[in-house]
Amino acid sequence: xxxxxxxxxxxxxxxxxxxxxxxxxxxxxxxxxxxxxxxxxxxxxxxxxxxxxxxxxxxxxxxxxxxxxxxxxxxxxxxxxxxxxxxxxxxxxxxxxxxxxxxxxxxxxxxxxxxxxxxxxxxxxxxxxxxxxxxxxxxxxxxxxxxxxxxxxxxxxxxxxxxxxxxxxxxxxxxxxxxxxxxxxxxxxxxxxxxxxxxxxxxxxxxxxxxxxxxxxxxxxxxxxxxxxxxxxxxxxxxxxxxxxxxxxxxxxxxxxxxxxxxxxxxxxxxxxxxxxxxxxxxxxxxxxxxxxxxxxxxxxxxxxxxxxxxxxxxxxxxxxxxxxxxxxxxxxxxxxxxxxxxxxxxxxxxxxxxxxxxxxxxxxxxxxxxxxxxxxxxxxxxxxxxxxxxxxxxxxxxxxxxxxxxxxxxxxxxxxxxxxxxxxxxxxxxxxxxxxxxxxxxxxxxxxxxxxxxxxxxxxxxxxxxxxxxxxxxxxxxxxxxxxxxxxxxxxxxxxxxxxxxxxxxxxxxxxxxxxxxxxxxxxxxxxxxxxxxxxxxxxxxxxxxxxxxxxxxxxxxxxxxxxxxxxxxxxxxxxxxxxxxxxxxxxxxxxxxxxxxxxxxxxxxxxxxxxxxxxxxxx
Amino acid sequence: xxxxxxxxxxxxxxxxxxxxxxxxxxxxxxxxxxxxxxxxxxxxxxxxxxxxxxxxxxxxxxxxxxxxxxxxxxxxxxxxx
Numbered sequence: 001x002x003x004x005x006x007x008x009x010x011x012x013x014x015x016x017x018x019x020x021x022x023x024x025x026x027x028x029x030x031x032x033x034x035x036x037x038x039x040x041x042x043x044x045x046x047x048x049x050x051x052x053x054x055x056x057x058x059x060x061x062x063x064x065x066x067x068x069x070x071x072x073x074x075x076x077x078x079x080x081x082x083x084x085x086x087x088x089x090x091x092x093x094x095x096x097x098x099x100x101x102x103x104x105x106x107x108x109x110x111x112x113x114x115x116x117x118x119x120x121x122x123x124x125x126x127x128x129x130x131x132x133x134x135x136x137x138x139x140x141x142x143x144x145x146x147x148x149x150x151x152x153x154x155x156x157x158x159x160x161x162x163x164x165x166x167x168x169x170x171x172x173x174x175x176x177x178x179x180x181x182x183x184x185x186x187x188x189x190x191x192x193x194x195x196x197x198x199x200x201x202x203x204x205x206x207x208x209x210x211x212x213x214x215x216x217x218x219x220x221x222x223x224x225x226x227x228x229x230x231x232x233x234x235x236x237x238x239x240x241x242x243x244x245x246x247x248x249x250x251x252x253x254x255x256x257x258x259x260x261x262x263x264x265x266x267x268x269x270x271x272x273x274x275x276x277x278x279x280x281x282x283x284x285x286x287x288x289x290x291x292x293x294x295x296x297x298x299x300x301x302x303x304x305x306x307x308x309x310x311x312x313x314x315x316x317x318x319x320x321x322x323x324x325x326x327x328x329x330x331x332x333x334x335x336x337x338x339x340x341x342x343x344x345x346x347x348x349x350x351x352x353x354x355x356x357x358x359x360x361x362x363x364x365x366x367x368x369x370x371x372x373x374x375x376x377x378x379x380x381x382x383x384x385x386x387x388x389x390x391x392x393x394x395x396x397x398x399x400x401x402x403x404x405x406x407x408x409x410x411x412x413x414x415x416x417x418x419x420x421x422x423x424x425x426x427x428x429x430x431x432x433x434x435x436x437x438x439x440x441x442x443x444x445x446x447x448x449x450x451x452x453x454x455x456x457x458x459x460x461x462x463x464x465x466x467x468x469x470x471x472x473x474x475x476x477x478x479x480x481x482x483x484x485x486x487x488x489x490x491x492x493x494x495x496x497x498x499x500x501x502x503x504x505x506x507x508x509x510x511x512x513x514x515x516x517x518x519x520x521x522x523x524x525x526x527x528x529x530x531x532x533x534x535x536x537x538x539x540x541x542x543x544x545x546x547x548x549x550x551x552x553x554x555x556x557x558x559x560x561x562x563x564x565x566x567x568x569x570x571x572x573x574x575x576x577x578x579x580x581x582x583x584x585x586x587x588x589x590x591x592x593x594x595x596x597x598x599x600x601x602x603x604x605x606x607x608x609x610x611x612x613x614x615x616x617x618x619x620x621x
Numbered sequence: 622x623x624x625x626x627x628x629x630x631x632x633x634x635x636x637x638x639x640x641x642x643x644x645x646x647x648x649x650x651x652x653x654x655x656x657x658x659x660x661x662x663x664x665x666x667x668x669x670x671x672x673x674x675x676x677x678x679x680x681x682x683x684x685x686x687x688x689x690x691x692x693x694x695x696x697x698x699x700x701x702x
Contacts, residue, residue, distance in 0.1 A: 033668055037636035040656065044639070069660055231670070235679070236663045242671075 015045050019080070026077055032242040039073040042080070052085045058260060061089040061112035061163070063096035065123040066239040071116070074249035075256070082253070082262055093237065094123075100153045108160060114256060115163045117154070118215075120239065121170045121193070124149050134177050139187040143196045147203060158209050164259055164417075166252060167204075168215035169197040174224050208418065211255060218251045219244070254412040264393055264413040265367055266315040266345065267306065268358065270376040271327055275299060275339070277401060280326045291336045295401050302404040303338040314414050315345040315365060319357045319374070324349040354381055355388040373413060453511040457547055457616055459554045462496055462504035462521075469518045470506055473537060477521075478576040480548070481537040482569070482583060501526055502534075503558075507551045509542050516542060520551050524559075531559045532568040536583075543579065546613050552587060553610040560605050568592070569601040627702050630695075633668045634688065637661055647689035665691075673700050 022038040060075055062068045072088045079086035089110045091099045096117065099107040107115075122130075124146045129136075136142070150167065157165050176182040176189035183191060197216055204210040219227045222244050229241035240248055257263065272279045276299050277289030289296040310316055316339065320327060327349045331341055341347070346364040348357040354376070362369050370391040376382050377397050386394045398407055462470050471489045478484065487495070495502040507520030519542045523535040533555070538548055559567050569584045584601035585591070588608045592600040603610075635642045638656045640649070651657045657665075666682050669675075669691065675698045685691055692702045 033633065033636045036664060037639070040639055067660075229667075231676070232663070232667060235666075235682075236660075238663075242667075 015047070015049055018045055019047075019050075023077070023080055027081065030246065032245065035073055035077050035245075036070075039076050042076070047085070050085070055260070056083065057085050057087070058114065058256060059087045059089070059110060059112045060114045060116065060256070061091065061107055061110055062116045062118070063091045063099055063107065064116075064118040065094055065096060065120050066118070067093055067237045068116075068118055068239075070238060070245055071118070071240060071249060071252075074245050075116075075252060078246075078249050078253050079256060082257060082260075084256075084260060084262075097153060100156050103160070112161065112163045114259065115157055115161065115165045116252060117157070117165060117167045118239075119150075119167070121146060121196070133189055133192075136187070139192050140195075143192065143199055146196060147199055150200070151203065154210055158207075162209075164255065165210045166213050166255055167200075167210065168213045169200050171216050171219045171224065171227070172197070211417075213251055213255070215248065215251070218248050222247045250410075250412055254415045255417070257413060258415040258417045262413070263371070263416055264314075264373045264411075265371040266317055266361075266365060266373070267309065268317045268319045268361060268372055268374045268392075269306070270378070270381070271318060271320040271322060271330075271349070273377040273401070274375055274397070274404075275303060275337075276330070276334070280330050281323055284326075285330050285334055288330065288334070290334060296336065298401040298404060300336055300338060302401070302408060305405055305408050307338050307343065309408075309414065310339075310343050312414075315367070316343055317345050317361050317365065317372075318347045318349060319354050319361060319376075320349045321351055321354070322349050355385060358385065358389060358392060373411070375408075453545070455509060455511045455545065455547070455616055457510075457550055458508040459505055459551060460508075462492075462506050466506050466518050467492065467496070470504065470521050473518070473521050473539065474535065477537045477539065478574070479540050479579050480543050481535075481574075481577050482533065482580050483535050483572045484574050484577060485535050485572075487535075495523065505551070505555065507538070507547065509545075509547055520547065522551060522555060524555060526564075529564055530566045530568060531555075531564050533570055536569070547616070548583070549587065549610065549613055550616045553612040556603070556605065556610045557612075560609070565605050567603040567605055569603070571599040571601065572597055573599070629672050630669065630691070630702060633665065633672060637665045637668060645688060647692065648687060650687040652686075669695070673698075675700065 019042060022041050026034050026038050058079060060072075060079075062072050062075075069090050072090045076086050076088050087110075089106065089112065091107060096119065099105040125142065129142065133139075154165060154167060157163070170193050172190050172193040178185045178188055182188035185191075193216075201212050204212050227241055227244040228239060232238035232241065269275060272281075272288075275290075277295050278287055280288055290299050291297065292300070306316060318327075328341070328347075331337055331339070346361050348361055350357070358369065358372070358374065362372065368391070369389055372391075373393040373395055374382070374385055375395045375397060376385070377399075382394045382397070385392055393413055395407065395411065398404065467489075471487070471492050474492065475486050492504065496504055503524040503526060505520075505522040505524070506518045507522075509516045509519050516539075519539040521535065521537050522533065525532040525534045536552075538551070556567060569589055571580070571584065573581070584603075587603070587610050589601035589603045592602050594600070631642055631645055634640055634645055638649075638654050638661060640654070651662070662682075662685070666677060666685075670677060673695060675695070677694055677698070681694045681697070685694060695702060
């Protein structure tokens with residue numbers, strides 16, 4: 001009766017405006033009460049009268065073994081906040097199986113675009129499973145039983161609808177009857193669920209229709225003790241607490257947004273107090289906060305997450321009010337910048353309006369404003385952007401940089417339902433395009449290119465920390481491997497101890513892209529006056545960057561320092577190591593006699609040497 | 622103090638049962654408020670419990686039929702409105 005009266009009071013107010021007002025209430029104060037209220041009141045509006053384009057419509061069906069209505073409320077409101085027009089169907093309590101099996105059920109009549117199938121492990125297991133678990137043997141068969149049940153109903157859904165099917169994995173219980181011995185038991189209680197989740201993920205890894213939503217992960221993130229409200233659970237079979245509902249709803253929204261192409265492709269960043277602390281124009285490159293100490297480390301961490309997104313194919317761009325020279329210098333030269341010029345698809349640093357910059361960025365990169373997210377510490381800039389370009393996702397930045405990383409990580413607007421190799425390389429491709437345009441003439445030689453990589457190498461004797469990686473490389477490397485001699489962990493450790501007979505070197509490479517870690521290993525057999533390269537190998541990741549020359553040069557330099565006159569290089573050809581066939585000859589070695597398939601080359605250290613390539617910055621450790 | 626308690630209760634009733642705040646009366650009951658179904662009842666109880674930091678007895682929850690009953694139950698828990 002009240003809603004009728006209310007609509008009488010403002011007969012002229014359009015539905016869309018009433019809808020916005022209700023959503024505003026949630027935007028301002030996203031409490032459980034406001035979600036409930038907005039959802040219920042919106043259902044009373046004459047939504048049919050709204051003219052909604054098909055691409056904004058979405059039908060979501062929820063099927064569950066517990067009371068899932070509240071999740072429906074959150075998905076409804078969160079979809080609306082994302083400019084979608086959802087219709088929600090919640091199947092009657094614990095009737096998910098009937099609804100799926102019965103071809104004439106309301107579920108199928110509803111014609112959902114998305115089906116959320118939320119089932120607890122409990123209901124799929126025998127009642128005695130929990131209490132008797134400790135006595136059970138061959139627990140895998142219980143996992144198989146659960147997965148079989150799952151597969152049966154899910155395959156029916158995929159056969160009968162084209163809907164995206166979202167099944168959840170299982171929350172690994174915090175409790176185990178084994179206590180501290182859970183992972184020592186033959187079949188631990190928690191292990192049971194970890195394995196079950198793994199097998200479930202494996203089951204649908206290749207599916208383009210069925211996705212396993214990481215309920216376990218969301219619950220861990222939120223805190224398992226806070227996910228369930230015992231009162232609501234025992235009184236009303238509600239599995240998700242008030243505080244957990246928005247978290248798990250966001251998890252599902254990630255899929256819904258991806259399905260409806262609401263994916264953001266580009267993060268547009270301000271510089272001062274976003275990428276670093278302070279103002280570059282005033283504080284200068286030495287004065288800004290960015291590094292390994294607080295608060296500079298928070299900015300660096302934020303950049304690290306951005307870089308991980310970049311590597312997955314999210315484009316980055318800059319929109320900043322600054323003197324371009326100051327800002328670019330910091331991006332290029334600040335030792336702790338993880339993001340350099342090449343990571344940005346486009347850069348707008350000037351004194352003009354940021355809204356104008358945004359429009360130009362969108363043109364430069366050739367993506368829509370609705371694909372862009374904007375991160376700026378200044379609330380006024382954000383407000384202006386929101387008002388002028390509502391299509392842009394303006395991120396509510398926290399006032400403390402300590403929370404930047406978390407804010408970025410919590411955005412679920414970058415999801416795709418499938419990730420291709422091209423996606424992962426998108427950032428590089430955009431940059432390459434930009435580079436080609438800018439530097440087409442200036443880079444003419446390989447050496448110039450290598451110089452531009454700002455490569456740094458560290459060559460040192462093998463230490464305990466690097467040993468596992470070294471052993472793995474020795475046993476895995478095939479292409480750039482001169483002798484392909486394999487050694488066990490124990491053998492390597494023995495050689496490492498015999499310092500008078502052997503030197504084991506490791507090579508680490510880093511460049512502007514990041515640290516590659518250990519990518520090269522050499523074993524030198526030392527005899528009076530003669531050193532022999534027993535093994536010399538390099539990861540294919542760094543082939544073609546001439547780091548092998550640097551590696552060899554370091555060994556040569558060490559040998560000369562020890563007064564050694566001859567360095568012998570050994571080479572055993574295999575089917576795979578053709579790339580190293582000319583390694584010694586190209587570095588000035590002379591051929592010695594051949595023994596079987598062992599080729600030996602010699603470098604006379606009294607006459608010749610190997611020079612360190614000048615563009616490499618070698619660091620001794 | 623008691624008025625702020627009343628405000629809290631009013632806010633919950635208004636939002637859960639979609640009522641007009643000025644029209645809330647003790648006589649409103651599960652029978653004559655359309656929105657007051659079992660799900661709303663559970664929501665109502667849960668919101669009131671957390672707002673007033675109390676736990677109601679399950680039997681009392683079952684017996685609540687009107688707004689007045691809610692106040693009575695709260696009174697039993699030491700909260701006077």
